[in-house]
Amino acid sequence: MHDSFISFLAENLQLFLTYTGVYNATPGHFIMIAIGLLFIFLAIRYEFEPMLLIPIGFGILIGNIPFKDAGLQIGIYEQGSVLNILYQGVTSGWYPPLIFLGIGAMTDFSALISNPKLMLVGAAAQFGIFGAYTIALQMGFEPNQAGAIGIIGGADGPTAIFLSSKLAPELMGAIAISAYSYMALVPIIQPPFMKLFTTKKERLIRMRPPRVVSSTEKIIFPIIGLLLTCFLVPSGLPLLGMLFFGNLLKESGVTRRLAETARGPLIDTITILLGVTVGASTQATQFLTFNSIKIFGLGALSFVIATSAGVLFVKFFNIFLKTGNKINPLIGNAGVSAVPDSARISQVVGLRYDPTNYLLMHAMGPNVAGVIGSAVAAGILLGFLG
Amino acid sequence: MNINRICRKTCRVTVAAIALMIVVTVAARAQRTTSMRINEALVINDDNFLDDYGKKSGWLELYNTSANVVNVAGCFLTDDINDPKKYPIPKGDVLTRVSPRQHVLFWVDSMAWHGTFHVNFSFKPDRANFIAFFDSDGKTLIDSVTIPAGQQSDVSYGRLVDGGDQWVSFTKVTPSTNNKTLDSNERIDNFKSNDGVGVGMTVTAMCVVFLGLIMLYCVFKFVAYLAILLTTKRAKKASDDVQLSGEISGEVLAAISAALYELDEDVHDIERTILTIQKVRRNYSPWSSKIYTLREAPRK
Known part of the structure; x- marks a missing residue:
């Protein structure tokens, strides 16, 4: 009973790890995060279009947090997710x-x-x-x-x-x-x-x-x-x-x-x-x-x-x-x-x-x-x- | 006089309201059943499309030409121009809502009890068949077609392109789908084959951009001309008015001269601009009284 409980916890922990950003990260994610940070830096340090570059730069960070595609409606390309609903203003062009x-x-x-x-x-x-x-x-x-x-x-x-x-x-x-x-x-x-x-x-x-x-x-x-x-x-x-x-x-x-x-x-x-x-x-x-x-x-x-x-x-x-x-x-x-x-x-x-x-x-x-x-x-x- | 004015105003408002209603109604109708077209029909079905009951019957297809969902419920299909309300399309069926540029199919089998999409008349294979689609008022003819006599088995009669004007016979029938299969964007293909470099597009588009802005330029050049002309005219009239008004009183001239002198010589005295807020001691005010903010003491 005791052993099975520990193995149950271990399995869950292992499963949880597969959901983390660290586990799912790829070099591409880090490149995009670097680009997002660059946008934010340019906006704050040099005031290059800050009204646009800060939202876009931060959006790049949001969009490039790696996650497991488990149908949790997190990502912008998952139908029904909050980001997806907000993104419809872009895709529908309004x-x-x-x-x-x-x-x-x-x-x-x-x-x-x-x-x-x-x-x-x-x-x-x-x-x-x-x-x-x-x-x-x-x-x-x-x-x-x-x-x-x-x-x-x-x-x-x-x-x-x-x-x-x-x-x-x-x-x-x-x-x-x-x-x-x-x-x-x-x-x-x-x-x-x-x-x-x-x-x-x-x-x-x-x-x-x-x-x-x-x-x-x-x-x-x-x-x-x-x-x-x-x-x-x-x-x-x-x-x-x-x-x-x-x-x-x-x-x-x-x-x-x-x-x-x-x-x-x-x-x-x-x-x-x-x-x-x-x-x-x-x-x-x-x-x-x-x-x-x-x-x-x-x-x-x-x-x-x-x-x-x-x-x-x-x-x-x-x-x-x-x-x-x-x-x-x-x-x-x-x-x-x-x-x-x-x-x-x-x-x-x-x-x-x-x-x-x-x-x-x-x-x-x-x-x-x-x-x-x-x-x-x-x-x-x-x-x-x- | 006042009554006349009120009448005129009322008339104007009424005319404007009617015009607005007409515009709104026309705009609304454009999004409605008037966009439906009879698109294709098969008179003799020997070895073709089956209905939900496994029966082979003639069929006709309606096509929504608009970019909006159209509900055909309440409209009428008929094969007799003198009986426009022959088959009322039932209400309350969600399937009667036709998506933009999509089709809906009706079985022409005289078996209306089979459901919404089975009409109560059928085609006559030995002669020409008239079909009409009427609006929900049963009077407005939206579309009609006469299918020529001598139709062949399993060959449909339809528009060459969905919603188009030209009718042809189809050996490959296309119930509930496009009459002309679109597997690519014709316009893009045209540009690919005829303007691979993009010069045609550049020249055409830049001409249109320049034309649009040149038109704006011309209009506003003219508007500017009018504005300058009007301003000059007004200025001239104002100066004439001053001359025509005759003598200006001595007091006015003195006031103007004094004002100009003060302005030029800067002799206007500078007033004190110190703002003093003096504290006023007041022993009692109902606004600051604590009596009104206290709760009444409970009675024993």
Whole structure:
């Protein structure tokens, strides 16, 4: 009796050991945990997109705690688990439009309305998406996968998640992590290419101060913006609809409470859920593949192409503009829609060459145009390849 | 006057409400039974699909063309245009809910007592067969088809592509499945075979992105032009009004001059900005009285 009880305890202890993380750990888990810790370190030490990198980094830790697959509904890929339920906002694609609602409610489109030609700079930067698409095809990805990878070049996390959840759900983790990582690394990626493609004289161009935009124009913008873009690309409706709706809440002036909720508690809640679940979806077994490495490479390339295309387009555009109306090419990088980081880079680089030349307001124009442009591009890719 | 205004306002509200109801109703109908189509039918079943009772009968298939679940319960199937309510599809059966882009099969065997999916009429093999699907009001015809006479045994008549317009004969029948088997995404295959490099996609998509933003540019260029024109006009009108209003009183001019002088010369005296909070001693206040916060002592 005594012996059997001890053996019973020993068996149970042995069984318990097989359930522990230590027993189930693989080198892949440790690699992913190291990546998660790196994200957290970058966010805290250098303040690289901390709102995103902390939830994603911690999500990576959560998703890479090894456990025995015993149907206990723990993991994010186990149907009915808490993480799985929260992850449905990503897989079904309803987190990104809600994020766009918040972005719309916090974005001031005045810079763009006062100088509408900056919209074209936002359009030019979308070359990053299609450059990466072309290269991804050459690397052997299917067209739908290449489209989902290419959208990283739009530098818009919610758009990347939305599109990849529709076109290539199997690559969504790698695409989301790649998009957010490079958005955080915008201050490192963009400046060398901005300098490479501009002369010192061009960097000193002073732009006219933007005119004051009336509230009527600001109210008209989301309505016209929605009608024009969505009639052209209806597949961009979930993102563009919510973006412009959020902006109307802000600009109408009579829905202040709704606008504050959209740009405050709502977007914060969704950002937390999105970040943690995307991070947790990068389980080593699913994430550490050769494709993920290729996606990371393509992501970096797409950012470089987008930045270069934006800067070069401004130079080209300047040929047709009169003296005094010329655009400083340093705002070309802001066409990628990493709002407002890429606009801030324009300002920082500009100030290095002329400490009295403030480019931030001008750069916000292509920056918000980039948000619209990348959502339109996502709609086109979804329409063609969905 | 007031009554007129109220009437006008009421009319406007009513029209808006009706318009909203129409929009909502149309939107709701689009998600409902109107999305169903008669998709395929087999008139002569000699050596084909068996029903749950092991019988071989003719069948017809309905297809849900929408991206939403549609419940066909309460709708009607008929082979007689003058009797649209011939077979009411029973309510209360969960199987009448048809998933998006999915099918539901009815046995045309005149044996309605066999269950929900057995209708009370059957096909006539020797002549053309008319079938119609009516909405739950028994009046709205949603879809109908006349299957030509001379149908062959075990050859069905159906739409080439599910929900499409073209009808053909199928030697390989497809009850409750797609008429055209989809084993790949046609659009992706097209891109693979015709645009392997991705140039076509890049050119097309960038053109659309530029077109969208150029359209926005044009509209807002025009809006900006109007806004500037309007502002200039208003400013001009305001200055004209000042000139037209004639003489401004001496007091007003004096006040304006004094204000400008103070602003330019910075002669406005600086007032004391010391905030003093003086403690006021008060012996009694009902707010601080402990009497009200104490419990009554128990009586012995």
